[in-house]
Amino acid sequence: MTNFAPVSAAIGGALIGLSAVLLMLLNGRIAGVTGVFAGLIDPTSSDRGWRATFVAGMIIAPLSAALLGYTIPIPHMPASLVTVAVAGLLVGFGTRLGNGCTSGHGICGIARLSPRSITATAVFMAAAIVVVALTRHVIGG
Amino acid sequence: MRALGSLVCGFVFGWGLFISGMIRPDKILGFLDVLAIPSGNWDPSLAVVMAAALAVTTVGYALARRRTPVFAAANEWPTQTAIDRSLVGGSILFGIGWGLVGLCPGPALENLASLSPGVIVFLIAMAVGTLAHDVWYARASTPSLTQAKVADG
Incomplete structure:
Protein backbone atom coordinates (compact mmCIF):
# COMPACT_ATOMS: atom_id res chain seq x y z
CA MET A 1 0.00 0.00 0.00
CA THR A 2 1.17 3.48 -0.77
CA ASN A 3 1.03 6.35 1.70
CA PHE A 4 0.20 8.87 -1.00
CA ALA A 5 -1.81 11.81 0.38
CA PRO A 6 -2.00 14.42 -2.39
CA VAL A 7 -3.98 17.08 -0.52
CA SER A 8 -1.71 17.26 2.52
CA ALA A 9 1.30 17.07 0.20
CA ALA A 10 0.03 20.08 -1.78
CA ILE A 11 -0.82 22.09 1.35
CA GLY A 12 2.52 21.28 2.96
CA GLY A 13 4.38 22.13 -0.23
CA ALA A 14 2.58 25.46 -0.51
CA LEU A 15 3.59 26.27 3.09
CA ILE A 16 7.23 25.46 2.29
CA GLY A 17 7.01 27.80 -0.69
CA LEU A 18 5.36 30.47 1.45
CA SER A 19 8.20 30.22 3.95
CA ALA A 20 10.81 30.64 1.20
CA VAL A 21 8.99 33.70 -0.16
CA LEU A 22 8.55 35.23 3.31
CA LEU A 23 12.23 34.81 4.15
CA MET A 24 13.14 36.72 0.98
CA LEU A 25 10.51 39.42 1.53
CA LEU A 26 11.42 39.90 5.20
CA ASN A 27 15.15 39.16 5.46
CA GLY A 28 16.28 39.07 1.84
CA ARG A 29 17.62 35.53 2.25
CA ILE A 30 17.36 32.21 0.42
CA ALA A 31 15.61 29.55 2.52
CA GLY A 32 18.33 26.95 2.18
CA VAL A 33 18.80 24.70 5.17
CA THR A 34 22.37 23.78 4.14
CA GLY A 35 23.46 27.40 4.39
CA VAL A 36 21.42 28.00 7.55
CA PHE A 37 22.96 24.99 9.28
CA ALA A 38 26.53 25.64 8.11
CA GLY A 39 26.37 29.29 9.18
CA LEU A 40 25.00 28.22 12.53
CA ILE A 41 27.77 25.76 13.42
CA ASP A 42 30.67 27.59 11.73
CA PRO A 43 32.94 28.80 14.57
CA THR A 44 33.85 31.91 12.57
CA SER A 45 30.26 32.83 11.76
CA SER A 46 29.13 36.27 12.84
CA ASP A 47 25.54 36.00 11.66
CA ARG A 48 24.01 33.26 13.76
CA GLY A 49 20.90 34.92 15.18
CA TRP A 50 18.46 34.58 12.30
CA ARG A 51 19.74 31.10 11.51
CA ALA A 52 19.21 29.93 15.09
CA THR A 53 15.65 31.23 15.15
CA PHE A 54 14.88 29.63 11.76
CA VAL A 55 15.93 26.24 13.11
CA ALA A 56 14.07 26.92 16.36
CA GLY A 57 10.92 27.67 14.36
CA MET A 58 11.31 24.39 12.49
CA ILE A 59 11.59 22.41 15.73
CA ILE A 60 8.72 24.26 17.39
CA ALA A 61 6.42 23.42 14.47
CA PRO A 62 5.92 19.70 15.24
CA LEU A 63 5.81 20.48 18.98
CA SER A 64 2.97 22.94 18.38
CA ALA A 65 1.30 20.31 16.21
CA ALA A 66 1.47 17.95 19.18
CA LEU A 67 -0.39 20.54 21.28
CA LEU A 68 -3.13 20.46 18.63
CA GLY A 69 -3.45 16.72 19.02
CA TYR A 70 -1.17 15.51 16.22
CA THR A 71 1.37 12.82 16.97
CA ILE A 72 5.03 13.71 16.45
CA PRO A 73 6.29 10.93 14.23
CA ILE A 74 9.30 8.99 15.49
CA PRO A 75 11.46 8.86 12.38
CA HIS A 76 11.69 5.29 11.20
CA MET A 77 15.10 4.63 9.72
CA PRO A 78 15.61 1.28 8.10
CA ALA A 79 19.31 1.13 8.80
CA SER A 80 21.85 0.54 11.54
CA LEU A 81 23.27 3.49 13.46
CA VAL A 82 26.56 3.04 11.60
CA THR A 83 24.74 3.50 8.30
CA VAL A 84 22.92 6.50 9.78
CA ALA A 85 26.25 8.07 10.78
CA VAL A 86 27.78 7.43 7.35
CA ALA A 87 24.68 8.95 5.72
CA GLY A 88 24.93 12.00 7.99
CA LEU A 89 28.58 12.53 7.06
CA LEU A 90 27.77 12.24 3.35
CA VAL A 91 24.82 14.64 3.65
CA GLY A 92 26.85 17.17 5.64
CA PHE A 93 29.92 17.10 3.38
CA GLY A 94 27.97 16.73 0.12
CA THR A 95 25.46 19.52 0.69
CA ARG A 96 28.27 21.88 1.68
CA LEU A 97 30.42 20.94 -1.32
CA GLY A 98 27.44 21.20 -3.68
CA ASN A 99 26.33 24.38 -1.92
CA GLY A 100 22.75 23.37 -1.22
CA CYS A 101 20.18 20.67 -0.64
CA THR A 102 16.52 19.95 -1.28
CA SER A 103 15.42 23.37 -0.04
CA GLY A 104 18.12 25.70 -1.39
CA HIS A 105 18.63 24.01 -4.77
CA GLY A 106 15.43 21.95 -5.08
CA ILE A 107 12.97 24.72 -4.22
CA CYS A 108 14.59 28.16 -4.09
CA GLY A 109 17.05 27.48 -6.93
CA ILE A 110 14.62 25.83 -9.32
CA ALA A 111 12.11 28.62 -8.62
CA ARG A 112 14.79 31.05 -9.86
CA LEU A 113 15.26 28.76 -12.91
CA SER A 114 18.94 28.48 -11.98
CA PRO A 115 20.65 25.92 -14.27
CA ARG A 116 23.06 25.23 -11.38
CA SER A 117 20.26 24.28 -9.01
CA ILE A 118 18.34 22.31 -11.65
CA THR A 119 21.53 20.30 -12.30
CA ALA A 120 22.21 19.78 -8.58
CA THR A 121 18.64 18.61 -7.95
CA ALA A 122 18.70 16.19 -10.89
CA VAL A 123 22.03 14.77 -9.70
CA PHE A 124 21.12 14.27 -6.04
CA MET A 125 17.71 12.82 -6.95
CA ALA A 126 19.33 10.39 -9.39
CA ALA A 127 22.01 9.36 -6.87
CA ALA A 128 19.40 8.80 -4.16
CA ILE A 129 17.16 6.79 -6.52
CA VAL A 130 20.09 4.53 -7.44
CA VAL A 131 20.96 3.99 -3.76
CA VAL A 132 17.35 3.11 -2.85
CA ALA A 133 17.11 0.76 -5.84
CA LEU A 134 20.30 -0.98 -4.72
CA THR A 135 19.47 -1.18 -1.01
CA ARG A 136 15.83 -2.22 -1.48
CA HIS A 137 15.91 -4.37 -4.57
CA VAL A 138 19.44 -5.66 -5.03
CA ILE A 139 21.08 -5.97 -1.60
CA GLY A 140 17.99 -6.08 0.57
CA GLY A 141 15.67 -7.61 -2.04
CA MET B 1 13.52 41.82 13.91
CA PRO B 78 22.85 33.65 -5.14
CA THR B 79 25.45 34.81 -7.65
CA GLN B 80 27.19 31.60 -8.69
CA THR B 81 26.36 30.18 -12.11
CA ALA B 82 29.13 27.62 -12.73
CA ILE B 83 28.13 23.99 -13.11
CA ASP B 84 31.38 22.51 -11.86
CA ARG B 85 32.83 19.42 -10.22
CA SER B 86 32.04 20.68 -6.72
CA LEU B 87 28.36 21.09 -7.56
CA VAL B 88 28.02 17.70 -9.20
CA GLY B 89 30.33 15.80 -6.83
CA GLY B 90 28.72 17.33 -3.76
CA SER B 91 25.25 16.54 -5.05
CA ILE B 92 26.24 12.90 -5.72
CA LEU B 93 27.55 12.52 -2.14
CA PHE B 94 24.45 14.19 -0.73
CA GLY B 95 22.18 11.99 -2.85
CA ILE B 96 23.91 8.82 -1.62
CA GLY B 97 23.46 9.87 2.01
CA TRP B 98 19.86 10.92 1.40
CA GLY B 99 19.05 7.60 -0.26
CA LEU B 100 20.65 5.61 2.56
CA VAL B 101 18.30 6.84 5.31
CA GLY B 102 15.79 9.27 3.77
CA LEU B 103 16.90 12.37 5.69
CA CYS B 104 18.03 15.66 4.19
CA PRO B 105 19.09 18.65 6.34
CA GLY B 106 15.67 20.29 6.88
CA PRO B 107 13.74 17.22 8.05
CA ALA B 108 16.79 16.03 10.02
CA LEU B 109 16.80 19.26 12.08
CA GLU B 110 13.03 19.28 12.51
CA ASN B 111 13.08 15.67 13.71
CA LEU B 112 15.13 16.82 16.71
CA ALA B 113 11.68 17.46 18.19
CA SER B 114 11.32 13.69 18.62
CA LEU B 115 14.71 13.39 20.38
CA SER B 116 15.14 10.10 18.56
CA PRO B 117 18.67 8.65 18.99
CA GLY B 118 18.97 7.95 15.26
CA VAL B 119 18.30 11.59 14.41
CA ILE B 120 20.81 12.82 16.98
CA VAL B 121 23.48 10.50 15.54
CA PHE B 122 22.61 11.69 12.03
CA LEU B 123 22.83 15.38 13.00
CA ILE B 124 26.15 14.99 14.79
CA ALA B 125 27.55 13.23 11.72
CA MET B 126 26.05 15.90 9.46
CA ALA B 127 27.74 18.63 11.52
CA VAL B 128 31.06 16.76 11.36
CA GLY B 129 30.67 16.40 7.58
CA THR B 130 29.87 20.09 7.20
CA LEU B 131 32.82 21.23 9.32
CA ALA B 132 35.15 18.72 7.64
CA HIS B 133 34.23 20.23 4.30
CA ASP B 134 34.90 23.75 5.53
CA VAL B 135 38.31 22.84 6.98
CA TRP B 136 39.26 20.99 3.78
CA TYR B 137 37.99 23.83 1.63
CA ALA B 138 39.89 26.51 3.58
CA ARG B 139 43.12 24.52 3.19
CA ALA B 140 42.64 23.64 -0.47
CA SER B 141 41.54 26.93 -1.91
CA THR B 142 43.04 30.32 -2.58
CA PRO B 143 41.60 33.38 -0.83
CA SER B 144 39.84 34.56 -3.99
CA LEU B 145 38.00 31.24 -4.28
CA THR B 146 37.01 31.40 -0.65
CA GLN B 147 35.40 34.76 -1.20
CA ALA B 148 33.49 33.38 -4.17
CA LYS B 149 31.78 30.81 -1.95
CA VAL B 150 28.34 32.36 -1.57
CA ALA B 151 25.67 29.87 -0.59
CA ASP B 152 22.91 28.90 -3.01
CA GLY B 153 21.12 27.34 -0.12
Whole structure:
Protein backbone atom coordinates (compact mmCIF):
# COMPACT_ATOMS: atom_id res chain seq x y z
CA MET A 1 0.00 0.00 0.00
CA THR A 2 1.17 3.48 -0.77
CA ASN A 3 1.03 6.35 1.70
CA PHE A 4 0.20 8.87 -1.00
CA ALA A 5 -1.81 11.81 0.38
CA PRO A 6 -2.00 14.42 -2.39
CA VAL A 7 -3.98 17.08 -0.52
CA SER A 8 -1.71 17.26 2.52
CA ALA A 9 1.30 17.07 0.20
CA ALA A 10 0.03 20.08 -1.78
CA ILE A 11 -0.82 22.09 1.35
CA GLY A 12 2.52 21.28 2.96
CA GLY A 13 4.38 22.13 -0.23
CA ALA A 14 2.58 25.46 -0.51
CA LEU A 15 3.59 26.27 3.09
CA ILE A 16 7.23 25.46 2.29
CA GLY A 17 7.01 27.80 -0.69
CA LEU A 18 5.36 30.47 1.45
CA SER A 19 8.20 30.22 3.95
CA ALA A 20 10.81 30.64 1.20
CA VAL A 21 8.99 33.70 -0.16
CA LEU A 22 8.55 35.23 3.31
CA LEU A 23 12.23 34.81 4.15
CA MET A 24 13.14 36.72 0.98
CA LEU A 25 10.51 39.42 1.53
CA LEU A 26 11.42 39.90 5.20
CA ASN A 27 15.15 39.16 5.46
CA GLY A 28 16.28 39.07 1.84
CA ARG A 29 17.62 35.53 2.25
CA ILE A 30 17.36 32.21 0.42
CA ALA A 31 15.61 29.55 2.52
CA GLY A 32 18.33 26.95 2.18
CA VAL A 33 18.80 24.70 5.17
CA THR A 34 22.37 23.78 4.14
CA GLY A 35 23.46 27.40 4.39
CA VAL A 36 21.42 28.00 7.55
CA PHE A 37 22.96 24.99 9.28
CA ALA A 38 26.53 25.64 8.11
CA GLY A 39 26.37 29.29 9.18
CA LEU A 40 25.00 28.22 12.53
CA ILE A 41 27.77 25.76 13.42
CA ASP A 42 30.67 27.59 11.73
CA PRO A 43 32.94 28.80 14.57
CA THR A 44 33.85 31.91 12.57
CA SER A 45 30.26 32.83 11.76
CA SER A 46 29.13 36.27 12.84
CA ASP A 47 25.54 36.00 11.66
CA ARG A 48 24.01 33.26 13.76
CA GLY A 49 20.90 34.92 15.18
CA TRP A 50 18.46 34.58 12.30
CA ARG A 51 19.74 31.10 11.51
CA ALA A 52 19.21 29.93 15.09
CA THR A 53 15.65 31.23 15.15
CA PHE A 54 14.88 29.63 11.76
CA VAL A 55 15.93 26.24 13.11
CA ALA A 56 14.07 26.92 16.36
CA GLY A 57 10.92 27.67 14.36
CA MET A 58 11.31 24.39 12.49
CA ILE A 59 11.59 22.41 15.73
CA ILE A 60 8.72 24.26 17.39
CA ALA A 61 6.42 23.42 14.47
CA PRO A 62 5.92 19.70 15.24
CA LEU A 63 5.81 20.48 18.98
CA SER A 64 2.97 22.94 18.38
CA ALA A 65 1.30 20.31 16.21
CA ALA A 66 1.47 17.95 19.18
CA LEU A 67 -0.39 20.54 21.28
CA LEU A 68 -3.13 20.46 18.63
CA GLY A 69 -3.45 16.72 19.02
CA TYR A 70 -1.17 15.51 16.22
CA THR A 71 1.37 12.82 16.97
CA ILE A 72 5.03 13.71 16.45
CA PRO A 73 6.29 10.93 14.23
CA ILE A 74 9.30 8.99 15.49
CA PRO A 75 11.46 8.86 12.38
CA HIS A 76 11.69 5.29 11.20
CA MET A 77 15.10 4.63 9.72
CA PRO A 78 15.61 1.28 8.10
CA ALA A 79 19.31 1.13 8.80
CA SER A 80 21.85 0.54 11.54
CA LEU A 81 23.27 3.49 13.46
CA VAL A 82 26.56 3.04 11.60
CA THR A 83 24.74 3.50 8.30
CA VAL A 84 22.92 6.50 9.78
CA ALA A 85 26.25 8.07 10.78
CA VAL A 86 27.78 7.43 7.35
CA ALA A 87 24.68 8.95 5.72
CA GLY A 88 24.93 12.00 7.99
CA LEU A 89 28.58 12.53 7.06
CA LEU A 90 27.77 12.24 3.35
CA VAL A 91 24.82 14.64 3.65
CA GLY A 92 26.85 17.17 5.64
CA PHE A 93 29.92 17.10 3.38
CA GLY A 94 27.97 16.73 0.12
CA THR A 95 25.46 19.52 0.69
CA ARG A 96 28.27 21.88 1.68
CA LEU A 97 30.42 20.94 -1.32
CA GLY A 98 27.44 21.20 -3.68
CA ASN A 99 26.33 24.38 -1.92
CA GLY A 100 22.75 23.37 -1.22
CA CYS A 101 20.18 20.67 -0.64
CA THR A 102 16.52 19.95 -1.28
CA SER A 103 15.42 23.37 -0.04
CA GLY A 104 18.12 25.70 -1.39
CA HIS A 105 18.63 24.01 -4.77
CA GLY A 106 15.43 21.95 -5.08
CA ILE A 107 12.97 24.72 -4.22
CA CYS A 108 14.59 28.16 -4.09
CA GLY A 109 17.05 27.48 -6.93
CA ILE A 110 14.62 25.83 -9.32
CA ALA A 111 12.11 28.62 -8.62
CA ARG A 112 14.79 31.05 -9.86
CA LEU A 113 15.26 28.76 -12.91
CA SER A 114 18.94 28.48 -11.98
CA PRO A 115 20.65 25.92 -14.27
CA ARG A 116 23.06 25.23 -11.38
CA SER A 117 20.26 24.28 -9.01
CA ILE A 118 18.34 22.31 -11.65
CA THR A 119 21.53 20.30 -12.30
CA ALA A 120 22.21 19.78 -8.58
CA THR A 121 18.64 18.61 -7.95
CA ALA A 122 18.70 16.19 -10.89
CA VAL A 123 22.03 14.77 -9.70
CA PHE A 124 21.12 14.27 -6.04
CA MET A 125 17.71 12.82 -6.95
CA ALA A 126 19.33 10.39 -9.39
CA ALA A 127 22.01 9.36 -6.87
CA ALA A 128 19.40 8.80 -4.16
CA ILE A 129 17.16 6.79 -6.52
CA VAL A 130 20.09 4.53 -7.44
CA VAL A 131 20.96 3.99 -3.76
CA VAL A 132 17.35 3.11 -2.85
CA ALA A 133 17.11 0.76 -5.84
CA LEU A 134 20.30 -0.98 -4.72
CA THR A 135 19.47 -1.18 -1.01
CA ARG A 136 15.83 -2.22 -1.48
CA HIS A 137 15.91 -4.37 -4.57
CA VAL A 138 19.44 -5.66 -5.03
CA ILE A 139 21.08 -5.97 -1.60
CA GLY A 140 17.99 -6.08 0.57
CA GLY A 141 15.67 -7.61 -2.04
CA MET B 1 13.52 41.82 13.91
CA ARG B 2 15.40 39.64 11.41
CA ALA B 3 15.52 36.92 14.04
CA LEU B 4 11.75 37.20 14.55
CA GLY B 5 11.14 37.13 10.80
CA SER B 6 13.15 33.96 10.35
CA LEU B 7 11.52 32.37 13.41
CA VAL B 8 8.15 32.75 11.66
CA CYS B 9 9.63 31.45 8.39
CA GLY B 10 11.17 28.43 10.12
CA PHE B 11 7.84 27.74 11.81
CA VAL B 12 5.91 27.86 8.51
CA PHE B 13 8.61 25.75 6.84
CA GLY B 14 8.39 23.22 9.67
CA TRP B 15 4.60 23.01 9.39
CA GLY B 16 4.97 22.49 5.65
CA LEU B 17 7.34 19.57 6.14
CA PHE B 18 5.14 18.20 8.90
CA ILE B 19 1.78 18.36 7.08
CA SER B 20 3.23 17.01 3.85
CA GLY B 21 4.81 14.09 5.70
CA MET B 22 8.23 15.07 4.39
CA ILE B 23 9.79 14.90 7.85
CA ARG B 24 9.22 11.13 7.67
CA PRO B 25 12.17 9.27 6.13
CA ASP B 26 9.88 6.40 5.07
CA LYS B 27 7.86 8.83 2.89
CA ILE B 28 11.05 10.11 1.24
CA LEU B 29 12.32 6.58 0.58
CA GLY B 30 8.85 5.65 -0.70
CA PHE B 31 9.23 8.37 -3.33
CA LEU B 32 12.82 7.51 -4.22
CA ASP B 33 11.87 3.85 -4.70
CA VAL B 34 10.90 4.20 -8.36
CA LEU B 35 11.22 0.44 -8.90
CA ALA B 36 8.00 0.20 -6.85
CA ILE B 37 6.04 2.00 -9.57
CA PRO B 38 5.01 -1.19 -11.45
CA SER B 39 3.63 -2.78 -8.27
CA GLY B 40 1.65 0.33 -7.33
CA ASN B 41 3.61 0.87 -4.11
CA TRP B 42 5.35 4.06 -5.18
CA ASP B 43 4.60 7.20 -3.12
CA PRO B 44 4.56 10.30 -5.39
CA SER B 45 4.09 12.72 -2.44
CA LEU B 46 7.47 14.43 -2.77
CA ALA B 47 6.74 15.36 -6.39
CA VAL B 48 3.47 17.00 -5.35
CA VAL B 49 5.18 18.80 -2.46
CA MET B 50 7.87 20.16 -4.78
CA ALA B 51 5.36 21.19 -7.45
CA ALA B 52 3.26 23.13 -4.92
CA ALA B 53 6.31 24.69 -3.28
CA LEU B 54 7.75 25.70 -6.65
CA ALA B 55 4.47 27.24 -7.80
CA VAL B 56 4.29 29.45 -4.71
CA THR B 57 8.00 30.28 -4.67
CA THR B 58 8.20 31.16 -8.38
CA VAL B 59 5.34 33.66 -8.07
CA GLY B 60 6.55 34.98 -4.71
CA TYR B 61 10.12 35.47 -5.87
CA ALA B 62 8.89 37.46 -8.88
CA LEU B 63 7.23 39.77 -6.37
CA ALA B 64 10.28 39.82 -4.07
CA ARG B 65 12.58 40.84 -6.94
CA ARG B 66 10.77 44.15 -7.22
CA ARG B 67 11.10 45.21 -3.60
CA THR B 68 13.67 45.57 -0.87
CA PRO B 69 13.27 43.26 2.12
CA VAL B 70 11.55 44.57 5.23
CA PHE B 71 14.36 43.81 7.71
CA ALA B 72 17.48 43.97 5.49
CA ALA B 73 19.14 46.42 3.12
CA ALA B 74 18.90 44.25 0.01
CA ASN B 75 17.93 40.79 -1.24
CA GLU B 76 20.87 38.40 -1.30
CA TRP B 77 20.26 36.36 -4.44
CA PRO B 78 22.85 33.65 -5.14
CA THR B 79 25.45 34.81 -7.65
CA GLN B 80 27.19 31.60 -8.69
CA THR B 81 26.36 30.18 -12.11
CA ALA B 82 29.13 27.62 -12.73
CA ILE B 83 28.13 23.99 -13.11
CA ASP B 84 31.38 22.51 -11.86
CA ARG B 85 32.83 19.42 -10.22
CA SER B 86 32.04 20.68 -6.72
CA LEU B 87 28.36 21.09 -7.56
CA VAL B 88 28.02 17.70 -9.20
CA GLY B 89 30.33 15.80 -6.83
CA GLY B 90 28.72 17.33 -3.76
CA SER B 91 25.25 16.54 -5.05
CA ILE B 92 26.24 12.90 -5.72
CA LEU B 93 27.55 12.52 -2.14
CA PHE B 94 24.45 14.19 -0.73
CA GLY B 95 22.18 11.99 -2.85
CA ILE B 96 23.91 8.82 -1.62
CA GLY B 97 23.46 9.87 2.01
CA TRP B 98 19.86 10.92 1.40
CA GLY B 99 19.05 7.60 -0.26
CA LEU B 100 20.65 5.61 2.56
CA VAL B 101 18.30 6.84 5.31
CA GLY B 102 15.79 9.27 3.77
CA LEU B 103 16.90 12.37 5.69
CA CYS B 104 18.03 15.66 4.19
CA PRO B 105 19.09 18.65 6.34
CA GLY B 106 15.67 20.29 6.88
CA PRO B 107 13.74 17.22 8.05
CA ALA B 108 16.79 16.03 10.02
CA LEU B 109 16.80 19.26 12.08
CA GLU B 110 13.03 19.28 12.51
CA ASN B 111 13.08 15.67 13.71
CA LEU B 112 15.13 16.82 16.71
CA ALA B 113 11.68 17.46 18.19
CA SER B 114 11.32 13.69 18.62
CA LEU B 115 14.71 13.39 20.38
CA SER B 116 15.14 10.10 18.56
CA PRO B 117 18.67 8.65 18.99
CA GLY B 118 18.97 7.95 15.26
CA VAL B 119 18.30 11.59 14.41
CA ILE B 120 20.81 12.82 16.98
CA VAL B 121 23.48 10.50 15.54
CA PHE B 122 22.61 11.69 12.03
CA LEU B 123 22.83 15.38 13.00
CA ILE B 124 26.15 14.99 14.79
CA ALA B 125 27.55 13.23 11.72
CA MET B 126 26.05 15.90 9.46
CA ALA B 127 27.74 18.63 11.52
CA VAL B 128 31.06 16.76 11.36
CA GLY B 129 30.67 16.40 7.58
CA THR B 130 29.87 20.09 7.20
CA LEU B 131 32.82 21.23 9.32
CA ALA B 132 35.15 18.72 7.64
CA HIS B 133 34.23 20.23 4.30
CA ASP B 134 34.90 23.75 5.53
CA VAL B 135 38.31 22.84 6.98
CA TRP B 136 39.26 20.99 3.78
CA TYR B 137 37.99 23.83 1.63
CA ALA B 138 39.89 26.51 3.58
CA ARG B 139 43.12 24.52 3.19
CA ALA B 140 42.64 23.64 -0.47
CA SER B 141 41.54 26.93 -1.91
CA THR B 142 43.04 30.32 -2.58
CA PRO B 143 41.60 33.38 -0.83
CA SER B 144 39.84 34.56 -3.99
CA LEU B 145 38.00 31.24 -4.28
CA THR B 146 37.01 31.40 -0.65
CA GLN B 147 35.40 34.76 -1.20
CA ALA B 148 33.49 33.38 -4.17
CA LYS B 149 31.78 30.81 -1.95
CA VAL B 150 28.34 32.36 -1.57
CA ALA B 151 25.67 29.87 -0.59
CA ASP B 152 22.91 28.90 -3.01
CA GLY B 153 21.12 27.34 -0.12
